[in-house]
Amino acid sequence: MPKVSQIALLCKISGNVNADEVIGQRITLKRFYTSDGEVKPFISARAVKYAIRQALFQKGLPIDPFQLTEKKPQRLIDSGDPVKYADNDLFGFMAAEQREEIARRRQAPISLSYCRALRNTAIKAEFALRAPRPQGTSGNPLPFEVEVAEWIGRLDCLIYDYIGLYQGTESQDAKAGQPFISDDERKNRLQSFLEVFLTPSYVLPRRTNSLVVPEYIALLITLSKQGPWPIYQYLDYKIDGAKPVVDIALINKLLERNFQVDHLWIIDYMDAVPQQLKFRVSAEKLGDIINKVTEFMIG
Secondary structure, three states: OOOEEEEEEEEEEEEOOOOOOEEOOEEOOOEEEOOOOOEEEEEOHHHHHHHHHHHHHHOOOOOOOOEEOOOOOOOEEOOOOOOOOHHHHHOOEEEOOOOOOOOEEEOOOEEEOOEEEOOOOOOEEEEEEEOOOOOOOOOOOEEEEEEEEEEEEEEEEEEEOOOOEOOOOOOOOOOOOOEOOOHHHHHHHHHHHHHHHHOOOOOOOOOOOOOOOOEEEEEEEEEEOOOOOOOHHHOOEEEEOOEEEEOHHHHHHHHHOOOOOOEEEEEEOOOOOOOOOOOEEEHHHHHHHHHHHHHHHOO
16 A cells, blocks of 8 residues: 555635636636535635645746647647656646647646635625726726635645656656656655645735735644545534634544554644644644655655
């Protein structure tokens, strides 16, 4: 069985991020509707990965710029080079210049879910005006609307241990299990991702005029040599007064199920976890957790 690291995090999102289509003069917010009629905003996994890619690039890791196909109709496709580009390694790729061609592909060793609201959420419209510039033509201001919301959501992550190792589908010469970078570079790529993702130190994309950085509340992380376990649904929150706190009853149910995990931690970012909880780790010790995860997965 592969070694895996599973991460579930609670975070607060405010404003308009990963904006959806523009309807008339309104910039809408991505949302889905449950069978109970609840409205839950979400941020796509693709948008989160885009933000993390930008942060990794700022840390000095090479990121795939995409390439333009020679044959028409021309399309932008992945370069498909996990040796050179860290994101092709971490997030996978699919590269085929034409439809009939068998694609070179890589299943991502790091998978991310949607970041979706856990409760029914009110979405409001912010009213604004676009006025002509002083040097522009004269005229009346034009109104527009931006949908905004504040919500607490959960984002799930699954990390496999084949970072820096071929799966055998990347090219004709690739052999499954063969390393294509050194162990030091494998550790560097995983550690860089964890530093960006767990801090967090990324800015969510497609925001309107406001800065949107997720506000982390708490994070559940497990390490296992027995493959993935269904742990994600056990991280939820309750409101204590006006403050969100981790639902400890669900954490206790997780422990009662006795999954075969080698390590379990709950990282507390906003004093949302009781200090007496055995597995609680303060955010100040995040660096130690990142090192332990890296050594477990690759060391």
